[in-house]
Amino acid sequence: MKRIGVLTSGGDAPGMNAAVRAIVRKGIYHxxxxxxxxxxxxxxxxxxxxKLEAGSVGDIIQRGGTILQSARSEEFKTPEGQQKGIEQLKKHGIEALVVIGGDGSYQGAKKLTEQGFNCIGVPGxxxxxxxxxxxxxxxxxALNTVLDAIDKIRDTASSHERTFIIEVMGRNAGDIALWSGLAGGAESIIVPEENFEMKDVVERLQQGTKRGKRHSIIIVAEGVMSGNQFAEELKKAGVTGDTRVSVLGHIQRGGSPTAFDRVLASRLxxxxxxxxxxxxxGRxxxxxxxxxxxxxxxxxLGQPHTIDKNMYRLSKELSI
Structure with missing residues (x-):
């Protein structure tokens, strides 16, 4: 093998540049x-x-986003689009491809693998x-970005004696909500992997009020419903206090990667x-x-996503 390619696909993630850097320099080293x-x-x-040289990936390990940029491609979902991609790889003499991305990116790598083209998926x-x-x-x-926002929102929630509903990203997975909610001391964490009853959320708020608690934080994963929808449901369930919604949105994707993400990206x-x-x-x-x-x-691919049920249970035990 003489030539390999690397691309980033789907939503950008902090640390993608560190992974690109590692692939380029590891490849050149060998x-x-x-x-x-x-x-x-x-x-x-x-x-x-x-073609990328060692200097092409200098000074990027600390940068968020991806220097290779990313884009959706409906055409590549078709056999004709995939064949065009393979023809381009062959044209440039590229014998294997490293794909950095999420589920959709892996689906593309899977299609190439099925057609006999070597691909390696790196989870980004x-x-x-x-x-x-x-x-x-x-x-x-992203988790630390959300946690920083929770800490700041809690300051104003306490000052104004409000309940804040914070909508976080995660697509159909609840990991961002669960980890940030546990780390941020949220009173309720709503994730796609676990069923919830609105009456339980209301009871938890009422219990907090009875023991003198003047503010509450509820974390809602976008895969369940929007923060605004949740606020409406909470109102229908009889909650009459001052409730506000914060949708963190794409701020969660940006920023300089943490040390953990830089090391993880380099290793992977x-x-x-x-x-x-x-x-x-095909790995x-x-x-x-x-x-x-x-x-x-x-x-x-296709295996169901699960959360750590012990963590979820602990979050409820600690937010009484």
Whole structure:
């Protein structure tokens, strides 16, 4: 193997640049030529490809977003679009591809793998919803961004004796909500993986009021409903106090990656290159129990996402 490619796809995540840096420099260290595909699968179809040198990825480990940019591509979901992408890879002499992204990005890598083109998936998404890994690149940074917002909102909630509903991202996964809610001392955490009764949320608010609590924080994962919808449901359930909604939105995707995400991205990116050097393709790298692992990319996709039920139970026990 002489040439490999790397692209970032789907929603950007802090730490993607660190992963790109690791792939490029690990590849060059072992005598490979590394090519960057700009704008994800859309850029692949249109041949937006350039050779990357060691200096091309200098001074990016601390930057959020992705220097390779990202874009959605409906065309690549079709067999014709995938064939165009493969033709571009062959045209540039690229023998294998590292894909950094989330579920949709992995689906693209899966399609290429099924057509005989070696791909390695690197989990890059703030949602932390990729099977086969405990953590995805960007999750820790997004989590700390949300936690910082919770701490600030709690200050004003306390000052004005209000209940704040904070809507967080995560697509159909509740990890951001659960981890930030537990770390931020939220009174209620609403996640897609666990059913909830509005009366239980109301009772929890009432119990807090009885013991003298003057403010409350409720974390709602976007996969359940919007923060504004939840506020309406809370009102219908009989809550009459001063309630406000904060939708954190895309601020959760930005910012300089944490040390954890930089190290995780560096380890996963380097491992992806190692697998290709070993002649392995069709794999997805991850980390489990702080050990690097890899799985068959065709097998892990479609596995249901779960949350840590012990953490969820603990969050309820600590928010009485």
């Amino acid at each position: 005598g490979l030529e590394v090519y960057g595909i700009n704008q994800g699968y859309n850029g692949l179809i249109h041949g937006n490809i350039q 998404t703030i949602d932390n919803d990729i099977p086969g890994t405990d953590f995805t690149i960007g999750f820790d940074t 990116g380097a491992r992806a290159v190692e697998l290709l050097l070993e002649g392995k393709g 997805a790298v991850g980390i489990q129990n702080n050990q690097l692992v890899d799985h068959d990319i065709l097998e892990i």
